[in-house]
Every structure is written in structure tokens, then in C-alpha cells.
Amino acid sequence: MTHQTADATDHPTVAALVARSNRLGGDPRNTNYAGGNTSAKGTAPDPVTGQDIELLWVKGSGGDLGTLQPKGLAVLRLDRMRALADVYPGLDREDEMVAAFDYCLHGKGGAAPSIDTAMHGLVDAPHVDHLHPDSGIALATAADGEALTREIFGDQVVWVPWRRPGFQLGLDIAAIKAKNPQAIGCILGGHGITAWGDTSEECEERSLDIIRRAEDFIVSRAASRDAHPFGPQRPGYEPLPDDERRARAAALAPVIRGLASFDAPQVGHFTDSSVVLDFLARERLLPLAELGTSCPDHFLRTKVKPLVVDVPTSATVEETVTALRAAHAAYRADYAAYYERGAAAARARGEEPPAMRGADPTIVLVPGVGMFSYGRNKQTARVAGEFYVNAINVMRGAETISTYAPIAEDEKFRIEYWALEEAKLQRMPAPKPLAMRVALVTGAASGIGKAIATRLAAEGACVVVADLDLAKATAAAAELGSADVAIGIAMDVSSEAAVQAGLREAVLAFGGVDLVVNNAGLSLSRSLFETTEADWDLQHNVMAKGSFLVSREAARVLVDQGLGGDIVYISSKNSVFAGPNNIAYSATKADQAHQVRLLAAELGEHGIRVNGVNPDGVVRGSGIFASGWGANRAAVYGVPEEKLGEFYAQRTLLKREVLPENVAAAVFALCSSDFSHTTGLHVPVDAGVAAAFLR
Template identity: 75%
Template sequence: MAPHPEAAALLARSHRLGSDPRNTNYAGGNASAKGTDTDPVTGGDIELMWVKGSGGDLGTLTEAGLAVLRLDRMRALVDVYPGVEREDEMVAAFDYCLHGKGGAAPSIDTAMHGLVEAAHVDHLHPDSGIALACAADGEKLTAECFGDRVVWVPWRRPGFQLGLDIAAVKEANPQAIGCILGGHGITAWGDTSEECERNSLHIIRTAEAFLAERGKPEPFGPVIEGYAALGAVERRERAAVLAPVIRSIASQDRPQVGHFTDSEVVLDFLASAEHPRLAALGTSCPDHFLRTKVRPLVLDLPPTAPLDEAVARLGELHAEYREEYAAYYERHALPDSPAMRGADPAIVLIPGVGMFSFGKDKQTARVAGEFYVNAINVMRGAEAVSTYAPIEESEKFRIEYWALEEAKLQRMPKPKPLATRVALVTGAGSGIGKAIAQRLVAEGACVVVADLNAENAQAVAAELGGSDKAVAVTVDVTSEEQIAEAFKAAVLAFGGVDLVVNNAGISISKPLLETSAKDWDLQHDIMARGSFLVSREAARVMIAQQLGGDVVYIASKNAVFAGPNNIAYSATKADQAHQVRLLAAELGEHGIRVNGINPDGVVRGSGIFAGGWGAKRAAVYGVEEEKLGEFYAQRTILKREVLPDHVANAVFALTGGDLTHTTGLHIPVDAGVAAAFLR
């Protein structure tokens, strides 16, 4: 069934407004429409309101993301409103206003839309509007910018009372098309969807023009000597070295996924004389600091400072940040406040290099960074025409530790077993590696798909969900330089690496007398040497992160079982198997577990078998190639064919959280080959 015409107009307007970051940030703001529909019970007319539900995003809003309320019941809540001290109780009352099943859960801003006498209402968080809202003399500037067409509403925490305030302002100012909400954002209205959108855009674009025309040329002050941005290559190199250290800082309370940006906006801000003062003031718009915390951690060293000095200073600043955050909590916490959620920063700023942002997954980390870019733009606008003056710290705390926010967090689904973990899988463009990458992403991990075949790697990464889930890197595991670059790409994409699967390989199946030195070297270079190089680079990152980690080797039944015409392959698998034992013994002190998997007979979906190995092994055993999988299955104890997914299951079993005290283990995934039983 098609949505109601007013709801359809609302969705179209939301998509247009939400698709432009100048209008609002991701998942920020909300929009509504009111209209008449037929009551399915009485058959008479009923006045309804459709409004974006809690947690939705305007740019991608669907009909299912709308809350649908009866307008008469919504407005009747005014008569039972117990006052601002108990306004949070009104959120539960919204449930009694729902029409039918009601659609999405109503958000805290529902009252703003329902109580304002306008058919269509937009509440948005544009940088230009928030800049005026966070200026020290924002009320005066609003009047200068808009005259009486846009009215100033002093800061008030979102809720029922703010809805009443805006409704009263509209009623008292019939000429107004909207308002600037102090410390927060904008609200606009209209009799039609088109008029409402036109009014929203008028406020946003007029504020942009006002800031551009009236603003001073260097609102952040001059560039600090020595703080200019490093060149792009040097910037990336330094960021890659610092990323695991910074992730350890952001993950002391709980592991986090990272995101890095070195956009011009960020670099210019960090090069300016005023950035220490402004960063210390923190963000203001509730949408901003709920994702970025009240303030970032800022390294107070130039980008050319020695790396060891920068690392040491970050450790000192982190200790200070945690103390300050705990003190902030203690200053404002009430007996019934939620427990402190953690004292690590969500945003870490490195002058000359860029910004690291963190969250429970890649999207959350990326969006946190986007919100801090919004905050920089807000600071620039406010400083250009006035002085940046965010809301009081106590008000920030009331939002951050709001009981309603806590309830929202408690409703979030339980994290998947590998949530916050970053995996790098070699040979992940096909076969077993692809199956492993698919399983790891399904269990919540972010995955770096590493493969010699760039096209295959990119295709797999796209299948896995794109850059918030997986990224592709092209790597020849015989090359130290390419492996180093792959790990740099990993830490810049996700903040670090927690789980590495050594899966890349080839198979050369020849009798001893036909095996050349070149065959031997190639087999060992790719698997024995390649696994060593990948594990060494993984260990560097994991040790710097101080979060432990997992290294898994995809070895083989051939590591312990001697078969014919297989000297090069089996010998290198034995090498890999012993690397597991050696590294488990060495890396355990860092909480890094090293385990292996010994598959056998993985024919279907295997890149190795498809590349000629299958034909050679079929010839050795005297069977047709297409029946090789059946042949292998029949020689096993369980008489079952082994598939790539079965190997992926074993990787998850080792890394999914239940085998926390297991290292140095080899798990056979061969359907039972008695000759390969481990002793």
C-alpha cells in the first residue's frame, strides 16, 4: 500500500534535506507532516502526524521509520503535563498516542512537531544554524541576520517543554518561518511540505551567507609555527605508526574501532593558534557531543616531534583526560545518574596529521569523525562573527547521562561475538579465504581482504558490505614492503588489527625428482616466508595496541601426514605448523594467541584446486577431477566432504570468544583422517 500523500511528501522532503550535509548531519534532526486519514474503526476522519522515529536518518528514511500518532491525543498531553521537572515522563505517554501499531518509536523531539500549529515541521542541525546558536551573542546575531522572520529560542534540553516553548514562539510571531534554538539547531515550519522545505533552506542558506559576508577572514587565528600539515605521504606514514597506539588509548575501558581523516578542515583547524582553546570548550549541539564526548584529546606537540616523544606525550595526556572526565562525571552526577560509561576519548586530534575517531563499529567511528568536522565548522562560524560559546558543562552532562539516553542504549541489540575486532585475511579473494572473510564479517568483525588479485579482493570487499565492513588491499605476501603497506591500510581504515589469518598459498604437486629448486623456493616464499612476514607485521601492530590478538594459520593435514608427490607443499605446511608453536610461545606475554587449522580435501570453491592442483592430485589418485571431492570424503572417518565454510567455522571457533585460554593448538578440519591425528 502506498503511503498517505502527506507522509509521501514528508519522505521526499526528508530525503532531499538529509542528502545534503549542509542541512543536517547523519541521523540528526527530524521532520513531520500532519494530515487527515480515515479511522479504520469509526470510518470517520482522523487527524494524524507522521514524524521521523527515534534513531532514524532523514536521508535514508522509509515509511517504516516514521512514528504515526493521533494528533488529538498528542495535543491532549498538554493537559496532563506535570511540568519541566518531570517532562521525561511524557516520552512514555507518546505510546498512548500511537495510531494502530504506530510504526517506529517516537523520538524525544515528537512534542516539538506535535505541539507546533503547522502542517509540516523540520528540525535540523545545519552547521550555519548551529554557529549562530552557539555564538556568545546569538540572539542579537539572529535578529541581524533574519529580522523578525526567524525567532531566537533560548537553550533548553530537547523534550516536551521545548515543544511548548517553540509552539508559544510561533503563536506570538505569526510572521516567523522558524527559529534558532540556542546551543542546538534550527526549526522551520510551513503549511505545505514545499513551503516548509523552502523555509528550512532559507534559514540555512541565509545563515551561511551572513557568516561568509560578516565573518572575519581568520576566525581560528594565524597558523602556529611548525604546526602546518605534513605532506600527504609523510602524514599517512605518521598516522599509520600512531594509529595502534591511539587505538589503545581509546580502548582502555572497552575495545573500539577507529576511523582516520586528514581532511583540509581538520588540518587547518589543528594548525591554527586558537585550536587548543576551542577544542577545550568542547562541542555543543547534543547530536555532536553524544557521539564525540564533551571534548577531544588533543596532542600538544608539533607534527615533526620525534615519534617516541609523541607516543609518550599521548600516554600522559590520556591519563590526564581520564582524570578530568572522571572529575566531570563526579561534578554533575546525581544519585540516580547512570554509571560512568568510560573515560576514554572518542576523538583524538594530532596536529599536522589528522583526526582519529572511535566507536563500537566502523560506521559509528566514521560518523563521530563527521560530527567533529561539523563541530569545527560551527566553531569557525561562531568565531567569525562573535565568540564560540557552547552550552554549560552541566547541561552537557544532563544530555550525556540522561535517563532516556541510557534507556536507548540499553535497547540496543547485543553486540555480535567479533564486534570491534579488525581482521586481516590473506588470500581472501577466493576459496577458503573468502569464506573466512564472510564468516568474520557475519560475526561482527571488520575485515581487510588481502589478495594478490586486486579485482577479486575488491569484489569480495564490496560483497561484504563496503568500506564500513571491509576494505580490499592488493598484496604479494613475499614482499615485505607490500605487507607493510597492507597493514598501514588496515590501521588507517579501522584503527588497528586484532585478528590475522595466514591463508594465502599455492600448491605445487610434483614427485621429488621433478621438483625444481625454483618450485621449492616459490612454495616456501609464499607460505612459509609469507606467513612469517605477515605474522611479524601483525605482532608489531598488536603489541602497540596492547589489546592482545589472534593469529591463525591455515596449515594442512599435510603438515603431519606424508603423502606422495608433494614434497614442496607438505614441507612448507610443516614449517607453518611449527611457526604456530613458536609464535604461541613467544607472543603469549602480549595476550596474542596463535593457533592453526589443518584442513584436507577442500575441493569445491578452492582457488588452489581450481588452479591445477586438483587435476594433479586426481591423477595421483587415479580418479576423475570432478569426483576428487567425493574421493577425499570417502577416505575419511566421517565420509563427509570438507568445504571452505567448514574451515571458516573453525577460525570463528578459535577467535569468537569461547577459547580464550587456548594457544598453540592445531584443529583438524578433515572429516577424520586417522593418519593425521595429532599426537
């Protein structure tokens, strides 16, 4: 007999839960990215017995409400979930209950249950929402939050003192609901809100009611205040003008990224929103930033506090860099001391904390300029910045209605170095080979360049697709993924100003650059007597001069970062092979080939490797060949244009046609850790053209 399974996407309870979750998570006023969780209880047939059983569907660990799908739900049997209360060994051993959730799973269980599963399963309500709205956390972190909760909500919303998320918190909230039948939800001290309802619609309405009433209360209090909650503006710390601010950010970004990557490489994100710039210009910036964030979702992504570079906007880039380096050293020492205090307290409780994960900041604040945030990939870096904007909003709200009072340092440490959090990190998949590396590829909207960009993105790199045609660059980048994976920029490599602007754009998008591929090129197949001065200048400007300009500007970034890096030239077998009717193209390729050797010799002391790839003619997918070069070369060799690829293949030792993907594979190999000790090398990708052998 066939029965409906509990995780079926057409189950009405599941459909309503997913729709509610998406609505709540789609509005940043309600909760932050991947923050909070929702649940629903209902019945479904047991696929073995056919009998209806009570189930709990709850957002699984690591999911995001705004994009939640049925597969992101954990599915548990309610009878077994509730029975856990009878075997709960107490607060000192509550972490053991997370493993017990696995014994409550129904069928395949869906997603992994999160630490908040107990809250949803034990609270006696068909539908439960737990959210992290800025307004709710502002109330939860106010020094007199409990009294304010009563003032705003009366007995409809109950205050719950701070307790680390877990089984005991679930028991506490269940008891509070049972004791307060009139309540629609609660404020969790230092954390967020929880609401419940008999229907999915009622639960959502109550969640939104709590959030909006908290928002309205903050707004009304703000209207009655004479002073800004962050204090007056500090003279000399006002935001720089737009163009100057972005230029300053681009100049500082590589240095900051290098400092933030002292323990492990990081990708960066830059934010200069009005919320951030206003906070950085206020007199209370330093004391408030020192207090750190409170909501666990916040400081797990932002670290307990940011690094603030306390310099006025009148400081030069050099002066700011000096201050940055000093602030970074102080931050690392301060974080190490925080870790030692927390570890000592943990050992006093009989616990052995995980090793310190790194002492570098995740959030760096530069007054007048903006916020730099970092993570293991672009999305993580961007989300860390978004979470710190949430934290600024929370601080402003708390200071508007009271005094900002985050949870104690030891409680933050217990969350940050929680064994369960460590286990979650250990379950993460191993990073791809080029993870945390930022690649810039010129001429990347088509042909070889596009294949290189595609391969580098597939191997984990963030990619800047640079091309003369912005529309094509943007389209090619979109094929690789979201803006967290790739962006398209316009770049005329023959223009110094355009190259500099392109590097600034790349640096502001991803924090810096690690891997640069000089691929932009063109060719005119003409004899010596037919080659004009304009032909010569055009090809040399794009390939010889263009590669020089891109390499020079990229090297400035690489040196400032201090993380090493790679520069790869897509040269040609023509750099060593003398073919007919090709003087301008082959001469400029020879120029590129020698640039590889010259730059390898000059940049090696900075850990920067410079290598080249020498392909044979790549016909398929090539913009150069499609633009007339293919027809000209076919005429030179006396073959039909559509047979040119086959002709090239037959003259090689391996009898194989060279494709864009073959060149991309060579670029990836040169930039991988397997070639960490190789620089100044040219790799032939020509299927074996004996006349082009290197010697």
C-alpha cells in the same frame, strides 16, 4: 470493510514527507548523519471505524533523514498527542511524557517516537523540520546569537534560548509560533533550527532559506575579517607532507586505539581532511577544543571535548607516543572530574545519574597528522569523526560572526547522562561475538579465505580482504557490505614492503588489527624429481615466508595496541600427513605448523593467541584446486577430477567432504571467547584422516 492504513507507503502525505526528508538529509550542509527530524500532519482512515482521523508522521528515534523510509516514521494520533499538554506535570517531570507518547501511537505505531516528537506534534503547522546545519548551529552558539538572529532575519526567525530537548521545548516553540504569526521558523540556542510551513514544499523552502541566509551571513563576515577565526598558524604545527603524514598516522593508530579502548574495545577511523588539518595548525586550537561541542547530536557522539596531543610535527613517533600516554591519563582524570561534578549537581536536583560509561576519548587530535575517532563499530567511529568536523565548522562560523559560546558544562552532562539516553543505549541489541574486532585475511578473494572473511564479517568483525589481485579483493569485500564492514586491499605476502603497506592500509581503515588469518597459498603437485628449485621457492615464499612476514608485521600492531589478539594459520593435514608427489607444498605447510608453536610461545606474554587449522583437501570453491592442483591430485589418485571431493570424503572416518565453510567455522571458534585460554593448538578439519591424527 477494508480501509487505507495510516502508514501505507502510498499515502501522499507520507510520500511527500519521505522525499523532503531525503532531500534535506542528503545534503550535509543541512544536517548531520542521523541528526534532526521532520514531520507532517494529515488525515487517514481509522482501520477500525473507517472515519478519517488526524495523524502525525514524524521521523522515529535513531533514524537518518537522508535514508529515511516510511517504516522509519512514528505514527501518532494528533488528538491524543495534543491532549498531553493538559496532563503535563511540569518541567521537573517532563521525561515522563516520552512514555506517554506510546499511548498516542496509531495502529502499530511505526518506529519508536523520539524526544523531539512533542515539538512536531504541538507546533500548529502541517509540516515541521528540525535540523542541525553547521551554519545554524554557528549562529545558535554565538555569544550574541539572539541579536545576530534579528540582524539576519528580522522578525521572520525567532530566537529560542537554550532548553534541553523535550516536552517543554515543544510547548515553548508552539507558543512562539502562535505569538509570531509572521515567523517561518526559529533558531534554538546552542542547538539548531526549526522551520514550519503549510505545505511540504513551503516547509522545505523555509528550512533551506534559513540555512542559506545564515551561510551567506557567515561568508560575508568572513570576507570582511583580516584575521583567521582560529588565529594564525602555529610555527612547527603545519601538516606533514602527504606520504609522511599517512605513515605517521599508521604508526600512531594502534597506540591511540589501545588508549581509546582502555575501558572498552573500540574501532577506529582516521581523517586528515583540510578542515581538520587547518584547525590543528592554528594557535587557538587548544582553547577552542577545550570548550567542547554544543549541539547535543555532536557531543553525544564525540564526548564533550577531544583529546589534543600538543606536540609539534618535528616530534618523533616515540616522543609523540610519550605525549599521547600522558595526555590520555590527564584526559581520563579530567573526564572523571567532569562526571563527578555533573553527578553531584544531578543528586542535588534529586536525580541519580547513570554510572560513568567510560573516561576514554572518542576524538583524538594530533597536529600535523589528523583526527582519530572511535566507536563501537566502524560506522559509529566514522560518524563521530564527521560530527567533529561539523563541530569545527560550527566553531569557525561562530568565531567569524561573534564568539563561540557553547552550552554550559552542567547542561552537557544532563544530556550525556540523561535517563532517556541511557534507556536508548539499553535498548540497543547485544553486540555480535566479534564486534569491535578487526580481521585481516590473506588470500581472501576466493575459496577458503573468502569463506573465512564472510564468516568473520557475519559475526560482527570489520574485515580487510587481502589478496594478490586488488580487483578481486575489492569485489569480495563489496559482497560483505559497505566500507564500514570490509575493504579490499592488494597484498603480495611474499614481499616485505607489500605486507607493510597492507598493514598500514588496514590500520588506517579501522584503527588497528585484532585477528589475522594466514590463508594465502598455492600448490604445485609434483614428484620429488619433477619439483624444481623455482617450484620450491615459490611455495615457500608465499606460505612459509609470507606467513612469517604477515605475522611479524601484524604482531607489531597487536603489541602496540596492547589489546591481545589472534593469529590463525590455515595449514593443512599435509603438515603431518605424508602423501605422494607433494614435497614442496607439504614441507611448507609443516613450516607453517611449527610457526604456530613458535609464535604462541613468543607472543603469549602480550595476550596474543596463535593457533592453526589443518584442513583436508577443500575442492569446492578452491582457487588452488581450480588452477590445476585438482587435476594433478586426481591423476595421482586415479579418479576423475569432478569426483575428487567425493574421493577425499570416502577416505575419511566421517565420510564427509570438507567445505570452505567448515574451515571458516574452525577459525571463528578459535577466535571466540570460548577459546580464550587456548594457544599453540592445531585443529584438524579433515572429517577424520587417521594418518593425520596429531600426537
